[in-house]
Amino acid sequence: MSNLWNLASIQPVTQVVLAGDTLPAMFWTAVEQRAGKTWMRQKDLGIWRSWSWTDTGAAVREIAHGLMALGFAPRQTASILSNTNAEWVWADLAVLSCGGVSNGIYPTDAASQVQYLCHDSGTRILFVEDDEQLDKALEVRDQLPHLEKIVVFDMEGLRDVDDPMVIGLDALRALGRIHVAQHPGEIAARVAACKSDELAILVYTSGTTGKPKGAMHSHGALTYMVHAYNHFLPQTDSDERMCFLPLCHIAERIAGEYFPLYTGSVINFVENPETVPENIREIQPTVFFAVARVWEKFYSGVMIALKEASRLQQAAYAWSIQVGARIADKVLAGEPVNGALRLQFQLARWLALDNVRKTIGIHRARYLLTGAAPISADLVRWYLALGVPMLEAWGMTETCGASSCIPPARIKPGSIGPAGHHNQMRIDPATSEIQVKGPNIFMGYLNQPEKTAESFTADGWFRTGDVGTVDEEGFFRITDRMKDIIITAGGKNVTPSEFENELKFSPYITDAVVIGDRRPYLTAIVMIDQENVEKFAQDNDVPFSNYASLTRAPQVQQLIQAEFDRVNGQFARVEQVKKFFLLDTQLSAEDEELTPTMKLKRKLVHDKYADQIEAMYR
Numbered sequence: 001m002s003n004l005w006n007l008a009s010i011q012p013v014t015q016v017v018l019a020g021d022t023l024p025a026m027f028w029t030a031v032e033q034r035a036g037k038t039w040m041r042q043k044d045l046g047i048w049r050s051w052s053w054t055d056t057g058a059a060v061r062e063i064a065h066g067l068m069a070l071g072f073a074p075r076q077t078a079s080i081l082s083n084t085n086a087e088w089v090w091a092d093l094a095v096l097s098c099g100g101v102s103n104g105i106y107p108t109d110a111a112s113q114v115q116y117l118c119h120d121s122g123t124r125i126l127f128v129e130d131d132e133q134l135d136k137a138l139e140v141r142d143q144l145p146h147l148e149k150i151v152v153f154d155m156e157g158l159r160d161v162d163d164p165m166v167i168g169l170d171a172l173r174a175l176g177r178i179h180v181a182q183h184p185g186e187i188a189a190r191v192a193a194c195k196s197d198e199l200a201i202l203v204y205t206s207g208t209t210g211k212p213k214g215a216m217h218s219h220g221a222l223t224y225m226v227h228a229y230n231h232f233l234p235q236t237d238s239d240e241r242m243c244f245l246p247l248c249h250i251a252e253r254i255a256g257e258y259f260p261l262y263t264g265s266v267i268n269f270v271e272n273p274e275t276v277p278e279n280i281r282e283i284q285p286t287v288f289f290a291v292a293r294v295w296e297k298f299y300s301g302v303m304i305a306l307k308e309a310s311r312l313q314q315a316a317y318a319w320s321i322q323v324g325a326r327i328a329d330k331v332l333a334g335e336p337v338n339g340a341l342r343l344q345f346q347l348a349r350w351l352a353l354d355n356v357r358k359t360i361g362i363h364r365a366r367y368l369l370t371g372a373a374p375i376s377a378d379l380v381r382w383y384l385a386l387g388v389p390m391l392e393a394w395g396m397t398e399t400c401g402a403s404s405c406i407p408p409a410r411i412k413p414g415s416i417g418p419a420g421h422h423n424q425m426r427i428d429p430a431t432s433e434i435q436v437k438g439p440n441i442f443m444g445y446l447n448q449p450e451k452t453a454e455s456f457t458a459d460g461w462f463r464t465g466d467v468g469t470v471d472e473e474g475f476f477r478i479t480d481r482m483k484d485i486i487i488t489a490g491g492k493n494v495t496p497s498e499f500e501n502e503l504k505f506s507p508y509i510t511d512a513v514v515i516g517d518r519r520p521y522l523t524a525i526v527m528i529d530q531e532n533v534e535k536f537a538q539d540n541d542v543p544f545s546n547y548a549s550l551t552r553a554p555q556v557q558q559l560i561q562a563e564f565d566r567v568n569g570q571f572a573r574v575e576q577v578k579k580f581f582l583l584d585t586q587l588s589a590e591d592e593e594l595t596p597t598m599k600l601k602r603k604l605v606h607d608k609y610a611d612q613i614e615a616m617y618r
Contacts, residue, residue, distance in 0.1 A: 007389060009366045010408040013230040018262050022194040022219035024097040026226075027261055028187075031057035034264055037237065042086045042269040043279060051086065056093075059173070063094035064187055066176030067125060070149055074099030074190065077121045077202070081105040081114060081137065082129035084247050085269050087153040087169060089257055091127045092247070096200060096219075099190045103202040103214070104248025107133060113212075115140035120447060121202055121214060122146050127169075130154040134166065141165065196220035202446060203250045203397050214446035215250075215397045224439050225254055225400050226262035228422035232405045233369060233391070237264030239286045240364075242279070244270040251372040254401035255289045277301070280361030288365050292375035292504070295368075295390075298360045299379060300507030304532055305359075307539075317356070320348035324385030332384075332411060345387070353386050362388055369393060371402065374478060374497055376505045377414035384411070392416055394478065396464055398455065399423070400440040404476055418474040426461065427470050433482055434468045435461040467495070484602060486517045494522065494575055502570060506563040507532045513605045514577060515613055523616040524580040525605055526560060533559070551582040579616040581609070 018033075020026030034053040041050045051059070072078065078095040080102070082088050088104075095102040103121045105114055107129065114136045118126060124146055128134050130153065137150050148165075152158060155168040167175075180186075200219040204212040233255075235241075241260055245252035260267050265287065270279040277298075280288075306314055323344045330337050337345075357363040368383060371393040383390040393402040394416035403425060406417035419425035423438025441462050444452035455463055467485065468478045480495035487494075496514035503512045503524075510529045516522035530547065533556060537544055544550040560582060568576040606613065 007408045010389070011234060012232065013234045016227065017230065017264075021196040021223055022096075022191070022198075023200055023222050023258065023261075024093065024099075024191045024194060026223060027060070027093050027097070028057070028191060030261060030264070034237070037264065038266055039260075039264070040086050040089070040267050040269070043271045043275075043282075056090070059090045060093045060097060061180060061187060062173035062176035063090055063169070064097045064176065064190075065179040065183070066172035066174075067094060067098050067100070068183070068186060068190075069175045069179040070125065070172075072098055072100060072125055074193065075101065075199070076124045077101040077103055078125040078127065079103040079105055079118055079121060079123040080127045080248070081107060081109070081133045082127065082153060083107045083272065084244055084252065084256075085129070085153070087127075087129075088247050089267070091151075091153075092201075092257070095125075096194075097187055097191055099194050101199050101202060103204075104246070104253070105204075106246055106248055109136075111136040111139040115143050117204060117212065117214075118144050118147060124148050125151060127151045127153065131157050134158065138163075138166075194219060196223070199443065201253070203248065203253065205397050213448055213451060216443040216446055217400050218443055221400045221440050221442070222254070222258055223262075224422065226259050228420055228440070229254070229259045229402070230263060231422070232402075232407065232420055233259075233287075233367075233393070235259065235263040235265045235287055237266075239263070239265040239366075240283060241265050241267055241287055241289075242270065242283060242285045243267045244273070244276050244279075245289075245291065245372075249372065250395070250397045250401055251289070251291070255369070277361070281358070282361075284358075284361055284364040286364050286366050287369070288362055288367075289369040289371070292370055292373045292379075292501075293510075295370055295375060295379060295383070296504055299382060299505075300529060300532055302356055302359065303507045304535060313352075317352045320352035321382075321385050323348040324353055324387060325381065327387075328381055328384040332413070349387060357386055357388065362386075367391055367408065371395065374501050376501045378502070379505055380411075380413040384413075394476070398442045398462060399436050399438075399464075400442060403436050403438075403440070410473075410475075412475055415471075415475045415477050416468075417476065419476070425470075425476060427468060427476075428457075431482065432467045432469070432479075434464045434466045434476060434478070436464060437461045486514070486522070496522075499524075499567060499571060499575065499577065502567045503563065506566075508536065508559060509563060512580075513602050515606065515616075519617060521578045522576065523613065524564075524577045525583060525609055525612070526580050527583050528556070528560065530586060547586040548584040551584045557582070581612045581616060583609075 018026055018030055020029050031053045036052045036054055038050050039053045039056055041048050078100055080088055080091050092102045105117050126137055126147060128137055128150060134152055141147055150166050151169055151172050153169050196219045198219055199216050200222055201217050202214045204214050243256040247253050247257060268283045270276050306317060327345050365388050368388055368390040380390050389408055391406045393405040395402040403423050404417045404419050423436055423440055426435050428435055465482050466478050467480050467482050468476050470476050480497045484496055486496055499514050500512050503509050508529050509526055511527045513525045514522055537550060542553050542555045544553055550556060564577055
C-alpha cells in the first residue's frame, strides 16, 4: 500500500544532520556546508527569485552588522511586523546572530496591539514591512520609550521620508557592510557567546482570553525541536516547502523556518496572502503544512467547482472519490488492498483524483500536515481518498511546536497521535486535561511570573487547558478546551468544538461558536464563507445589495439551516443546535472578534452579541 500513499518516503531521521546547539550556530554551519545550494525562493512582480545559502548568509550578515552599528546589544529585543517573506527570515536570523531576542508581531495587529507587544517585550529595534506597517509604528512610538530605530523592508513610496528614527533595509545593509569591514569577527564572537539555555525568541499567545502573553523559548529548546521534527516529519534538502502562514506563530516559525534551516529543505514564499492558491499550484510542494482553515478552503473550492462541472465530470469524480475512500478505509483498518482495487485506484487517479490534486497544488506532496487548530476527521479522510497522507500534529505556543503527531504507518482521523519521543504527555485523571513535560516546554511568560506558576502542576507538568482522552495504543484525542465546555441547564456536559468542526466542513461556513452554557438548548453564531455564499446567491438569483442583506436572505438562511440539519444528524438530541444567528458584519483579522489566525474569540462573541444570543432563547 505504501506505493499508493508513498508512505515508504516518510521514514524517521534520527541522526543529527546539522551541528549546533543554538539557532545562529546552526545557521552559520549550514551557510558554510551548503553554500551555493538554493534555500529560498520568493515571487516578486511575477518573477521567482532564488537565494542560495551563501546569498542568505550575506544578507543576514549585513543586517546583523547594521544592527550592531546601531548599538544593538546581546539580550536586547527586536520585533518584526511584516507578512511572511524572505526579509522576515533574514531579520530574524540577524537578530539571533547578534545574540538578541527576536519577537514577531502579526501584520494584521492594530497600532494599539503593536504598542502593547513592543512595550511588553522591551523592543529596541522594530522591523516593519512597508508604509502601512510604518504608520502603525509611528502612531505609537511616543509610547515606546525603549524603541530606538524602525527598519522598513520596502521603502516604495517612502523615499522622501526624513525621520531620524526610520531607516530602510537597504540603508541598514549598507551600514552593515561598513561595520563588517571594521569588525570582521564580531558575528562569530556573538554567536559563540550564545548559550543554549539563553532566551532566543518570544512568541505571544493569540490573546483569546485576555492580553497576549509572551512565551519565552531558549536556543536549546528550538534546536531540540528541529531534531525532534525530523523524527516524525522527516525532510531532506530535496524537499520543497511553502512558507505562507504568519512567522510570528510558533507553528510556522518552527515548521516553516527553523526546520528547513536544519534539514536544508527549500523555502518558497508566496507573493502575498491573497495569492496563496495560485502560488501553491506553481510550487507544488513536496511537503505541505497548513492550518485547518486552509484545508477547509481547498475542499470548499473543489466542491463549488464540481457544481459547475458537466454531469460526466461529476460522475467521474463521484466514482473516483468513492474508490479512494474504499482504499483509505482499508488502509486505516490495516487490511490488505487487492489487485482489482489497486487497478481501480489507478484509473480513479487518471480520471479525476490527480486533477483535483493538481488544482489544489498537492500533486507532488509526500505528505500533508495539519495543525494549530482542530480539523474534521471527515476532511482528513477526503484528503486520504485523494491518495495523499494527511498527518495531524498537536502542540501549543508553550510547547514550542508539536508535542504529538500521527505516525504515517498508523493514521487515525480524529486523533492527534501518540506523544512524540521528545516529550511526555498524560491525561489528568481529575479534569481530563492533557499535560505535557519535556525539554521543549517554554521558559515561562515574560513579565508574568504568576501566570507562569499557574501554568504548571506541582510536579512540573505544563497545563495545556485542552481536554482529551488517550486510547489503548497511546493515541490522544482532543475533545475541547477546558474553558469552552458547556454545561446545559439540564446538567449535560457538551464539548462544542466537535460540532463546530463538523460544521466548518461545509463550504458555506467559515467558523462558528456554539452557545448553551446553563441554557435549555444549544444555539450558534455563524460566520459564513462570503465567496461561496455569494456565488450560491448569484447562481440561484437571490437578491442582495451588501454583505448584511446577503446573510438575511431567506434562501441563505435555508442554505445554512440545511448544513445544521446535516451536522445535527450526527449528534445526540441534547448536543444538537436548535437555532443560529449569522453574523451580518464582514469580519477580517483587524476586527476584535477574530484572533490573528482568523478564529472567532468565544468570550468576545458571547459579550458582543449578547442581544442576538438572548433573542435565540426567547
